[in-house]
Amino acid sequence: MEIKFNEEALATVNKIIARYPQGKHKSALLPILHIAQAEFGGWLSPETMDYVASILNIKPIEVYEVASFYSMFNLKPVGKCLLEVCRTSSCWTRGAEDVVKHIEKRLNIKEGETTKDGMFTLKTVECLGSCGTAPMLQCGASYHENLTMEKVDALIEEYRAANKQRSYTDLDYKNTL
Amino acid sequence: MGKKLLIHNDKVPNIHTLQVYREHGGYASVEKALKSMTPNDVVEEVKKSGLRGRGGAGFPTGMKWSFLAKPEGVERYLVCNADESEPGTFKDRYLMEKIPHALIEGMITSSYALGAKTSYIYIRGEYFYVARILEKAIEEAYAAGLLGKNILGTDFSHDCYVQVGGGAYICGEETALLESLEGKRGNPRIKPPFPAIAGLYGCPTVVNNVETIAAVCPIVMMGGDEYAKIGVGRSTGTKLISASGHINKPGVYEIELGLPVEEFIYSDEYCGGIINGRKLKAVIAGGSSVPILPAELILKNDKGEPRLMTYESLSEGGFATGTMLGSGGFMVYDETTSIVKNLYTLARFYHHESCGQCSPCREGTGWMEKILHRIVEGHGKPSDIDLLWDIQRKIEGNTICPLGDAAAWPVASAIRHFRAEFEEYINNPSKIKDVKHYYSVNQLAGA
Ligand SMILES: Cc1cc2nc3c(=O)[nH]c(=O)nc-3n(C[C@H](O)[C@H](O)[C@H](O)COP(=O)(O)O)c2cc1C
Ligand code: SF4
Ligand code: FES
Numbered sequence: 001m002e003i004k005f006n007e008e009a010l011a012t013v014n015k016i017i018a019r020y021p022q023g024k025h026k027s028a029l030l031p032i033l034h035i036a037q038a039e040f041g042g043w044l045s046p047e048t049m050d051y052v053a054s055i056l057n058i059k060p061i062e063v064y065e066v067a068s069f070y071s072m073f074n075l076k077p078v079g080k081c082l083l084e085v086c087r088t089s090s091c092w093t094r095g096a097e098d099v100v101k102h103i104e105k106r107l108n109i110k111e112g113e114t115t116k117d118g119m120f121t122l123k124t125v126e127c128l129g130s131c132g133t134a135p136m137l138q139c140g141a142s143y144h145e146n147l148t149m150e151k152v153d154a155l156i157e158e159y160r161a162a163n164k165q166r167s168y169t170d171l172d173y174k175n176t177l
Numbered sequence: 178m179g180k181k182l183l184i185h186n187d188k189v190p191n192i193h194t195l196q197v198y199r200e201h202g203g204y205a206s207v208e209k210a211l212k213s214m215t216p217n218d219v220v221e222e223v224k225k226s227g228l229r230g231r232g233g234a235g236f237p238t239g240m241k242w243s244f245l246a247k248p249e250g251v252e253r254y255l256v257c258n259a260d261e262s263e264p265g266t267f268k269d270r271y272l273m274e275k276i277p278h279a280l281i282e283g284m285i286t287s288s289y290a291l292g293a294k295t296s297y298i299y300i301r302g303e304y305f306y307v308a309r310i311l312e313k314a315i316e317e318a319y320a321a322g323l324l325g326k327n328i329l330g331t332d333f334s335h336d337c338y339v340q341v342g343g344g345a346y347i348c349g350e351e352t353a354l355l356e357s358l359e360g361k362r363g364n365p366r367i368k369p370p371f372p373a374i375a376g377l378y379g380c381p382t383v384v385n386n387v388e389t390i391a392a393v394c395p396i397v398m399m400g401g402d403e404y405a406k407i408g409v410g411r412s413t414g415t416k417l418i419s420a421s422g423h424i425n426k427p428g429v430y431e432i433e434l435g436l437p438v439e440e441f442i443y444s445d446e447y448c449g450g451i452i453n454g455r456k457l458k459a460v461i462a463g464g465s466s467v468p469i470l471p472a473e474l475i476l477k478n479d480k481g482e483p484r485l486m487t488y489e490s491l492s493e494g495g496f497a498t499g500t501m502l503g504s505g506g507f508m509v510y511d512e513t514t515s516i517v518k519n520l521y522t523l524a525r526f527y528h529h530e531s532c533g534q535c536s537p538c539r540e541g542t543g544w545m546e547k548i549l550h551r552i553v554e555g556h557g558k559p560s561d562i563d564l565l566w567d568i569q570r571k572i573e574g575n576t577i578c579p580l581g582d583a584a585a586w587p588v589a590s591a592i593r594h595f596r597a598e599f600e601e602y603i604n605n606p607s608k609i610k611d612v613k614h615y616y617s618v619n620q621l622a623g624a
Binding site for chain 1: 429
């Protein structure tokens with residue numbers, strides 16, 4: 001994969017940089033890393049991070065140290081659909097452990113693993129601000145709330161059929177709030 | 178029905194659009210402030226209102242605003258804290274998603290009061306779709322002349338931008354947030370200097386919660402004195418409470434401060450009681466960082482008086498028998514809940530979220546998670562309870578930012594009020610297998 005933003009992505013990046021005062025363009029780092037992750041396969045490879053550094057004219061180490069601090073940046077490849085199940089208190093009281101076990105069984109993977117076909121990765125995460133609609137999972141920009149096993153099954157089928165990478169920056173988000 | 182000032186229009190179709198929002202009186206505070214008040218008038222009204230920060234600490238907003246340094250020729254910033262990552266808290270998301278213009282209006286009116294030409298809304302990265310909703314609202318506001326140069330034909334010009342985070346609870350701490358907004362790791366800064374003196378890019382900065390900023394609009398419209406008449410004592414106005422856990426009606430409720438806790442839990446207007454009519458066991462009233470209280474202490478204080486939803490009433494009795502209003506993340510646990518297992522989920526959370534700068538927090542949160550893990554797995558030792566107690570004591574007060582305290586308090590309060598449950602798990606590990614830790618998903622779906 002060639003690591004270079006297409007024209008559309010580059011226009012967005014430049015728009016973001018313009019939000020910050022002269023000389024403070026490093027502020028744009030997090031939003032640009034999100035775009036880079038979405039554009040270059042769902043994770044941040046060293047090449048991708050070096051490229052972002054070159055765009056912002058900062059040292060690569062400044063990108064690595066930031067990318068490794070925040071949990072939304074994947075430093076290793078993940079499946080096309082990263083299923084992030086909340087496991088914190090309110091979700092736990094309403095059955096988050098069941099959801100994790102159900103997905104593990106259904107996809108035949110353990111938490112943290114990716115299916116052989118590269119379609120799904122299962123991850124547990126901390127409170128996503130959806131405690132009133134627990135249990136829940138996030139995939140890309142979409143929140144899936146008030147989960148039942150049937151809903152989880154339907155979601156997996158839908159994602160498998162669509163066969164596309166899901167990113168936080170997707171516009172076609174779904175939520176149930 | 179209590180008075181509602183923030184989300185009274187949440188069910189109006191298309192209230193997220195500028196047109197419908199304005200048809201329902203939206204942006205009147207911008208109009209009023211910019212055309213008939215000086216910035217200082219606005220600050221004075223906010224002072225009179227008694228509004229206290231809705232992000233968790235409850236610091237008086239007017240006072241915070243008056244601390245803002247105003248050196249000649251130096252930019253000032255307003256930064257909105259929309260990081261909302263405190264477990265149990267989802268009120269800001271609701272407000273921004275349903276009525277995005279309520280926040281944008283507050284950003285403009287507040288920035289006028291503070292003399293800020295630029296403001297940023299720092300929103301947690303997971304809320305990406307909410308950031309889109311805000312960005313759309315901002316675009317509409319620019320097109321209508323409510324943002325940009327010479328707003329509504331006045332001398333006041335203002336730009337407002339949204340910035341997404343990367344998934345880190347610590348970025349809700351205001352100085353970590355500023356670091357993150359500058360494109361760095363979210364390591365809290367040593368204070369002083371406070372942001373009011375040296376904040377974003379070293380310039381004077383006010384950081385306020387989403388709900389705090391939205392509340393400025395009704396305050397400007399009704400006047401600070403009128404606003405202060407709502408509520409009890411120094412807990413003025415309305416507050417958004419996000420309720421979750423074992424209740425019949427989880428969700429976001431706007432209450433008048435002073436509502437009895439018992440009414441909030443059991444009334445059909447709010448939480449609607451406990452699922453399946455079960456008994457209440459415990460409540461975490463203000464987000465995961467505040468002390469957990471057993472049923473008898475959350476409904477009544479240690480003097481037997483009904484506990485009210487106010488900053489003062491909830492903290493009555495100190496940490497021995499009280500708690501805090503915090504962010505308004507109200508988590509309810511019924512009689513089936515394992516307090517120890519629940520605490521383990523919280524200890525794991527704080528360990529995961531510690532930024533690692535201070536050793537008491539970095540190491541202490543790790544040890545607390547590890548010890549709680551072995552207890553819930555049935556390998557606890559009798560000495561573990563005192564060990565947990567010692568560790569949390571060594572964290573509290575010994576760190577750069579309050580995350581350390583926030584990690585310590587849940588552990589301390591769980592041991593203080595539910596020590597017998599820890600002992601039971603440690604003495605009879607086989608019992609743990611029998612404990613129904615939580616509702617299964619299908620049990621709830623049927624309920
Ligand atoms: C670990 C930690 C996390 C915090 N998270 C948030 C948050 O998500 N949202 C928020 O508004 N305040 C949060 N705060 C409080 C902020 O530091 C700050 O007090 C608040 O944004 C001030 O706004 P207010 O006065 O309007 O409440 C957090 C504090 C700490 C120590
Ligand atoms: S208390 Fe914890 S989160 Fe706060 S600065 Fe220290 S290590 Fe970081
Ligand atoms: S506890 Fe799961 S979203 Fe808050």
